[in-house]
Amino acid sequence: MLLINKIKKLVITLVCYFLVCACSLALKTDNSKPNFIIIFTDDQGYQDLGCFGSSNIKTPHIDKMASEGMKFTNFYAQTVCGPSRAALMTGSYPMRNARNDNGDNPHPKLALSEVTIAEVLKPVGYKTGMIGKWDLAGHNPELFNPDLLPMYQGFDESFFTPGSNDARVHLIRNKKLVEKNADMSTLTKRYTNEAIHFIDKNKEQPFFLYLAHTMPHTKLAVSEAFRGKSEGGLYGDVIEEIDYNVGRILDYLKQTGLDENTYVIFTSDNGPWWIKKDHGGHAEPLRGAKTSAWEGGFRVPAIIRAPGKVPAGKTSENIVATIDLLPTIAKIAGATVPKDRVIDGVDVSEIIHGTSTELDRPFFYYQHHILRAVRKGKWKLHLAHGSYTKSIVSRKWPIHSAPKDRELFTKPILYNLETDIAETTDVADENPKVVAALLKLLDWAKQDIGDINKRGENARPVGNEPYHTPNNLIPIDKK
Known part of the structure; x- marks a missing residue:
């Protein structure tokens, strides 16, 4: 009897040991998945970084990021804000996206039937965060659909403004209005503070952070610490403040030991806004600007950095686009790309890892x-x-x-x-x-x-599809 009890205890001990080992292995495997941070600026021109040729805007942190990663000189977004965000989130041309509107608005209200990068990553254990400009529930800061906000498109946490800052900005956390008519000069720093907090909170598990800066879309605004500091005027001040805050994120990744397991992607949503003159940025040597079909409207600066994964100091001339980020991130993360729809983007992981230099694809x-x-x-x-x-x-x-x-x-x-x-x-x-x-x-x-x-034959539907029950978001008016 004594022998039997000892055997039982031994069996129980071994079972517990193997369970602990299995859990530890699972945790280790989960933590081994890389993190992803997309930093998406608004209306920043092709030339508006030092490493892309700016003569009067200094961007030492982003320039260093380029020297430690890969710079893309033929990288494409879309030509205006909303469509560019839709393309980034879904890996598809905006014309193909399902929309929760009548299709006439240039800025799509992205239907909930669309699958975002966040929704691709969540099934494989990622925490997801969205900070900054959303612009996929309506462009107007008051007239947006509260049922199409980030929390309904795969994001666990969000701190954002619904649309552009043409006149004013209201800030929402998840589904609660937290500040009306926010001081735009504080946004770049506040967004970065929120980003660092999200990273710190979720550093023990894989995460995806989408940081979409409001700037340098006009109205331009900059904190006192950067006002009048740039040779590039107010626009240059704004870019240099963004650069400093990109540096804060990169420094924090190093401090926390996350640096070598995090892909940081920096790019812009479209070219500079010509009509805004000195407040609109520069696309030289490209022709054209935001809203046009010239290169200056679509081609944007882009850098990807991941020490030990993306070769340092390299430049890629391949035609790569924001629509490629969803399938590429999915491949690296071991996630599944939706099979029930056409995804226009292609997996460019071999390009960014330096294991292939060949990519032959059209861009429309x-x-x-x-x-x-x-x-x-x-x-x-x-x-x-x-x-x-x-x-x-x-x-x-x-x-x-x-x-x-x-x-x-x-x-x-x-x-x-x-x-x-x-x-x-x-x-x-x-x-x-x-x-x-x-x-x-x-x-x-x-x-x-x-x-x-x-x-198109493989475009998703336009129209007022069913969506979530109204979520009690506090109404916003202009007062």
């Missing part, structure tokens, strides 16, 4: 709901402009571009971006086979993704 330029151009390799083809007099693109957007960039094309125009990055010389007549091949790609996009007045 949508100016809101109008297909304007395609790039493949060094070639970019602009379509002839149709007569879209009722479209907001035709009615309102031309004034946002310099007069020389408002020209209408009566035939397809081809540029060799390898030798003509500023899109100055049409070479269509000399390259008829290239034009024909790119026109076929554009025809495919019209059919599959869509074009003005036409939903």
Whole structure:
């Protein structure tokens, strides 16, 4: 009997031991997953970093980030705020996204049926946080849909403003209004404080943080510590404050031992806002700006840093885009990309890890709901402009571009971006086979993704789908 009791105790002890080991192994495996931080600025031009050629804006922290990671010189977002955020979150062209509106608004109200990066990562153990400008429930700071906020799109925690800061900013934590008419000069620092708090709170498990700065979208505002410090005027002050706060996050990752297990991605939502003049940034040597289909509207600065994972001091000239981040992050994290819909982005993990330098894919330029151009390799083809007099693109957007960039094309125009990055010389007549091949790609996009007045065959629906019951968000008025 004594022997039997000893055997029972031994068995129980061994079972407990193996359970503890299994739990420890599971915890270790979970903690071994890398963290991801996306820092997304607003209306920051291609040139508006030191490492991308700025002569009067100093960005030592982001420049160091580039020297310790990989810089992308052919990185694409979308040409305006809301669509750019939709593309980033879903890995799809905004024209393909399901929307909870009638489709006429340039800034989509993203339907809950869409799957965001946060929703891809949560099933594999990630804590998810969103800080900053949301802009996917409505662009107006008061007239937004409270049922389409970050907490309903996969984010565990959020501290954000619903839309842009054209006039004012209201701050919401999760679903509670915490501050009306916030002081915009405090936003960059406050967002960063919130980001560091989120990292600290969740450092024992894998996390995904989406930090979408309100700046340098106008109205520009900067704290006293940075006011008048930049040679680039108020706009430069704003960028230099962002740079300092990016440095705070990178320093905190080092202090907490998270540095080598965290991918930090820095980029912008679109090009600079030309109509804002000195407050609008710079895209040189690119042509055009925000709202246009020129390179200056879509091509943005981008850097990815992850010590020991992303090779340091490298520059990639591959065509990469915000739509690639969802499938790439999913691959690295061991998560599953949605199989029930078309995802336009491609997994570029081998590119950012330096194990491959080959990437051959087209990129389509949508100016809101109008297909304007395609790039493949060094070639970019602009379509002839149709007569879209009722479209907001035709009615309102031309004034946002310099007069020389408002020209209408009566035939397809081809540029060799390898030798003509500023899109100055049409070479269509000399390259008829290239034009024909790119026109076929554009025809495919019209059919599959869509074009003005036409939903693509694989586009998700537009309309007022069912969504969550109203969540008692405190109403906001302008007072």
